[in-house]
Amino acid sequence: MSIYFHEKTWPELEQDIHKGAVAIVPLGMVEEHGPHMAVGADTMIAEDLCRDIGMAFSQEKDVPPVLVLPTFWSGYNMKIVHKWPGSLCVRASVLLQALTDICGSLAKMGIYRIVLVNGHGNHDGIVRQLVRDVADEYGVWMAAFDPPAFCGKLYQEIRQSPPGGACHACEWETSILLHYGRPVDMTKTTSEDLMTYSSKFVPQDGFCGSKKV
Numbered sequence: 001m002s003i004y005f006h007e008k009t010w011p012e013l014e015q016d017i018h019k020g021a022v023a024i025v026p027l028g029m030v031e032e033h034g035p036h037m038a039v040g041a042d043t044m045i046a047e048d049l050c051r052d053i054g055m056a057f058s059q060e061k062d063v064p065p066v067l068v069l070p071t072f073w074s075g076y077n078m079k080i081v082h083k084w085p086g087s088l089c090v091r092a093s094v095l096l097q098a099l100t101d102i103c104g105s106l107a108k109m110g111i112y113r114i115v116l117v118n119g120h121g122n123h124d125g126i127v128r129q130l131v132r133d134v135a136d137e138y139g140v141w142m143a144a145f146d147p148p149a150f151c152g153k154l155y156q157e158i159r160q161s162p163p164g165g166a167c168h169a170c171e172w173e174t175s176i177l178l179h180y181g182r183p184v185d186m187t188k189t190t191s192e193d194l195m196t197y198s199s200k201f202v203p204q205d206g207f208c209g210s211k212k213v
Helices: 010-018 041-058 079-083 092-108 121-138 152-158 171-179
Strands: 022-027 066-068 113-118 143-145
Touching: 022 041, 022 092, 041 066, 041 113, 041 171, 092 113, 092 121, 113 121, 121 143
Parallel strands: 022 066, 022 113, 113 143
Antiparallel strands: none
């Protein structure tokens, strides 16, 4: 039985809803990711992680059906990455409205267990607002998380990059793509920091803290 929402017929969805289905919403982004990774890296990571989460959950005993939605692949990113081609953006307000409508659609059809998996760091604030808006408008408290938040401690133990190497097109993202067999050209990787945008004294680790050097 497929775990994917979009591969179901409406009668199959109806049955899953009656069983208390859990919807998983992958949120990615299309933007430059250095010379070694595809511009769809964030989308690929969100998609692959949600597939694995859905498959693992569906194999547990006495659990409701899981429904993995199509990956939402666009959104907001920082102006600095527009120096290179590859960004397909929508305004933050548009992203918030679209995700609110999508999660609202799930709620209106009777799916009240909604989990959003965020694959793009710049979406953090938007996702927090989304959770509040969906709760206010539809009475559904959805869950949302960034996968790196679960591995910060372990990553610090095994990382090879110095502080600042866990932000964008980084060791973490590169490793995840390699794990899933996605295209990565390791001959084009570099330790040069091309993304310093605030201060050289504050490492730009996206999920391993930002204490001063």
